[in-house]
Amino acid sequence: MPAVIAAAIALLVLIAVLVAVIGAVIPGAGSSGAACQPALGRGATDIPPAYLALYRKAGAAYGIGWNMLAAVGKVESDHGRGHGSGVRTGTNFAGAAGPMQFLSGTWKAFGVDGNKDGRKDIYDPADAIPAAARYLKHNGAPGRIRAALFQYNHSDQYVDLVLRQARTYAAHRDAADSGGCADAGNFTALPPGKAAAEAIAFARAQLGKPYVWGATGPRAFDCSGLTYAAYRAAGISIPRVSGAQWRHGPRIPTGREQPGDLVFFNSGPGTSADNPGHVGLVVGGGRMIAAPHTGTVVQVQPYRRSTLLGFTRPTANRRAETTVRGAGR
Numbered sequence: 001m002p003a004v005i006a007a008a009i010a011l012l013v014l015i016a017v018l019v020a021v022i023g024a025v026i027p028g029a030g031s032s033g034a035a036c037q038p039a040l041g042r043g044a045t046d047i048p049p050a051y052l053a054l055y056r057k058a059g060a061a062y063g064i065g066w067n068m069l070a071a072v073g074k075v076e077s078d079h080g081r082g083h084g085s086g087v088r089t090g091t092n093f094a095g096a097a098g099p100m101q102f103l104s105g106t107w108k109a110f111g112v113d114g115n116k117d118g119r120k121d122i123y124d125p126a127d128a129i130p131a132a133a134r135y136l137k138h139n140g141a142p143g144r145i146r147a148a149l150f151q152y153n154h155s156d157q158y159v160d161l162v163l164r165q166a167r168t169y170a171a172h173r174d175a176a177d178s179g180g181c182a183d184a185g186n187f188t189a190l191p192p193g194k195a196a197a198e199a200i201a202f203a204r205a206q207l208g209k210p211y212v213w214g215a216t217g218p219r220a221f222d223c224s225g226l227t228y229a230a231y232r233a234a235g236i237s238i239p240r241v242s243g244a245q246w247r248h249g250p251r252i253p254t255g256r257e258q259p260g261d262l263v264f265f266n267s268g269p270g271t272s273a274d275n276p277g278h279v280g281l282v283v284g285g286g287r288m289i290a291a292p293h294t295g296t297v298v299q300v301q302p303y304r305r306s307t308l309l310g311f312t313r314p315t316a317n318r319r320a321e322t323t324v325r326g327a328g329r
Helices: 002-025 043-046 049-062 066-079 104-110 124-136 145-152 156-167 172-177 194-203 221-231 241-247
Strands: 262-265 278-284 287-290 299-302 306-310
Touching: 043 156, 049 066, 049 124, 049 299, 066 124, 066 145, 066 156, 104 124, 104 145, 145 156, 145 194, 145 221, 156 194, 194 221, 194 278, 221 241, 221 287, 241 278, 241 306, 299 306
Parallel strands: none
Antiparallel strands: 262 278, 262 306, 278 287, 287 299
């Protein structure tokens, strides 16, 4: 009997090793993004059913929101329906080909045989769509979706267009999570109102942009410049710098924060409980969007840390405030 048990244990270990190896060598294997796929919105009726199935399959395999892949497909080729050169044969003026518009060198490195027919066909959506997911994943998605999209097409206008399109494909209840897990995290909590949702949507669209002290956009931000710009985009005026934003209030007890609230930290030189040196925008699940410091980019981070000071809710205080001059920390 001990020999039988030992053999069974050895077999289980062998199976575990094989699963790990397969997950390491097969693109997309062993990673599932099913939990972070947003529900279908009304805009998704524009997507051909065959393409929609491929977007959802690739999104689940690579942990990227299906609507983000669909947005890329829409912008690049109208889901294969575009009449321009390079969609079904040949290349366009830039040398890109197929429904997801790959350059030949990129396709050689990231092409996928999605339908297991023994070929990696750049014009076949069954191959091109998972290849796009693989390429986005390689470049930082889902955590740095803006940076990943910029690698796909070196244009801020292109990135903004794809992110807007992705939001139209998600159900309204997933508006704060419009990019699914491909848009920097699975934000499961919903903002309490339109203004908070708009502030979060603005901040999400800045993911991957560099931190620059004193910057309020559009190409770079510091921490309070990001929160200031996010609420300005939502039609709410808040002070410019983190200390003034904290004093602006109103304060929210820890544990009762909601998406759209500001979260403050007593960190950095010259800061105190009355003058926090860092601020981020709560997005749910214990996470925030923030511009941390020089040398980093706008990103999603956990906010539960020893320097956490507290929260405020700008949506509860819509009074116009005089902008505080000077750079934030």
